[in-house]
Amino acid sequence: MSLSGTCALIEAAGLDVEETRRIVADALEGADDGELFVEYAQSESLMFDNGRLKHANFDTEQGFGLRAVAGEAAGYAHSGEISTAALKRAADAVSAVKSGHAGSYAAAPARTNRSLYSDDNPLAAPTFEEKVKLLGEIDAYARAADRRVVQVTASVAASYQAVDILRADGHRVGDIRPLVRVNVQIVVEENGRRESGSYGTGGREAFSRFLAGDAWKAVADEALRQAVVNLSAVPAPAGEFDVVLGPGWPGILLHEAIGHGLEGDFNRKKTSAFSGLIGERVAAPGVTVIDDGTLPDRRGSLTVDDEGTPTSRTVLIEDGILVGYMQDRQNARLMGMQPTGNGRRQSYAHIPVPRMTNTYMLAGKDDPDEIIASIDNGIYAVSFGGGQVDITSGKFVFSCTEAYRVEKGRIGAPVKGAMLIGNGPDVLTRVRMIGNDMKLDPGIGTCGKAGQGVPVGVGQPTLRIDKITVGGTAAA
Numbered sequence: 001m002s003l004s005g006t007c008a009l010i011e012a013a014g015l016d017v018e019e020t021r022r023i024v025a026d027a028l029e030g031a032d033d034g035e036l037f038v039e040y041a042q043s044e045s046l047m048f049d050n051g052r053l054k055h056a057n058f059d060t061e062q063g064f065g066l067r068a069v070a071g072e073a074a075g076y077a078h079s080g081e082i083s084t085a086a087l088k089r090a091a092d093a094v095s096a097v098k099s100g101h102a103g104s105y106a107a108a109p110a111r112t113n114r115s116l117y118s119d120d121n122p123l124a125a126p127t128f129e130e131k132v133k134l135l136g137e138i139d140a141y142a143r144a145a146d147r148r149v150v151q152v153t154a155s156v157a158a159s160y161q162a163v164d165i166l167r168a169d170g171h172r173v174g175d176i177r178p179l180v181r182v183n184v185q186i187v188v189e190e191n192g193r194r195e196s197g198s199y200g201t202g203g204r205e206a207f208s209r210f211l212a213g214d215a216w217k218a219v220a221d222e223a224l225r226q227a228v229v230n231l232s233a234v235p236a237p238a239g240e241f242d243v244v245l246g247p248g249w250p251g252i253l254l255h256e257a258i259g260h261g262l263e264g265d266f267n268r269k270k271t272s273a274f275s276g277l278i279g280e281r282v283a284a285p286g287v288t289v290i291d292d293g294t295l296p297d298r299r300g301s302l303t304v305d306d307e308g309t310p311t312s313r314t315v316l317i318e319d320g321i322l323v324g325y326m327q328d329r330q331n332a333r334l335m336g337m338q339p340t341g342n343g344r345r346q347s348y349a350h351i352p353v354p355r356m357t358n359t360y361m362l363a364g365k366d367d368p369d370e371i372i373a374s375i376d377n378g379i380y381a382v383s384f385g386g387g388q389v390d391i392t393s394g395k396f397v398f399s400c401t402e403a404y405r406v407e408k409g410r411i412g413a414p415v416k417g418a419m420l421i422g423n424g425p426d427v428l429t430r431v432r433m434i435g436n437d438m439k440l441d442p443g444i445g446t447c448g449k450a451g452q453g454v455p456v457g458v459g460q461p462t463l464r465i466d467k468i469t470v471g472g473t474a475a476a
Helices: 017-028 084-098 128-145 215-231 251-262 264-268 329-335 368-373 424-429
Strands: 033-049 052-070 073-079 149-166 172-190 193-203 237-245 289-292 313-318 358-361 377-389 395-407 410-416 419-423 431-434 445-449 452-460 463-471
Touching: 017 033, 017 052, 017 084, 017 149, 033 128, 033 329, 052 084, 052 128, 073 084, 128 149, 128 172, 128 215, 149 215, 172 215, 193 215, 215 395, 215 410, 251 264, 251 289, 251 358, 251 377, 251 395, 251 419, 251 424, 251 445, 251 452, 264 329, 419 424, 424 431
Parallel strands: 237 377, 358 452
Antiparallel strands: 033 052, 033 149, 052 073, 149 172, 172 193, 237 463, 289 313, 289 358, 377 395, 395 410, 395 419, 419 463, 431 463, 445 452
């Protein structure tokens, strides 16, 4: 099987479409919902480390997943072999979930004529040789830029996924999804101290915009800037501080600490801190949070989700009031709500669950400089690394990879080792100022849930949040 600008994977696999539909229809008779999900994907990754190509990988993956939904249960079977025999075995397996259940098959999702990204294959260009040459140029450029550079790790990655979704009622939809990413990590050393910086960019498009001309130099420059800043960082203070979050990537805190709690399955099962709060104030006035899978070329965007539902711009919190959740088809039906196009899966081997796409907070009216000036003694967090969140309680811990002290309205020394500790729903109520500079991340996010990883986007404006606990190694 090969990708040729079409999503007709069933035919490409040599299956008869009508026979396939009959097998799916028989398997799902009496079920509430379900679909056949067929996938063919190619991926490539190259990593250049310390002056040489250290890793190169090219993968091809194909298979199908068949799902039958009955009430709160779902039967799922998948196979890397796309054949009529394999499909019949899967049909027998998923039929077991319908035992004693007589459902009414849900109406098909709406159709869409839009396309949010091109079907250009990013694996086709540049060539392998050109990519290797480019990674070498990035390495040389970074080392020439600063004598303190002791290690450069540069990588490019791309994937090209085609999906074909067929329902028992004959409804069928396909999608071809490109995805690329460019990343640079730099280690610098001065007076025996080593620090690192990392930056990346990407999206659902070909490599041309990210590699054209000197575009890649901006990625290397930013990684180097972060590394050099960290060379002069002092131990972060510990205590309770007013915190300013920078625009863009710091929206990862919003994604993890709040976004997951607004996904339909957690709220249906009442394991989210936001369960049962539709129509109630959950955030400070002015806070509006959106999940939008319809942004062209963005990493988290999808023309249709992995159930075949067109993605949407879903308002979750409006002016501080909780107004909606992100829904797949199963949880939406069980909650009496509409699907929002958030049913996502990592691959054909995974069952779809409600997931975020591009989640961000809308801009406010405050000038970012005035937000900084309003802080007497606090922390300015520009970038984040890893973190942990408890969905039920909303408690989170996040590490800052770039942060600064703010004293008497002025940005001071960079700090190292700062950890933000708090509760997502509580933090929303502590937002005091919202900047007019909403920014989306550069296209680097991957979200994990239920053992699955999917590409996502985040964003926010500059925010002032009062009284967050900061974990550090220095006295306040």
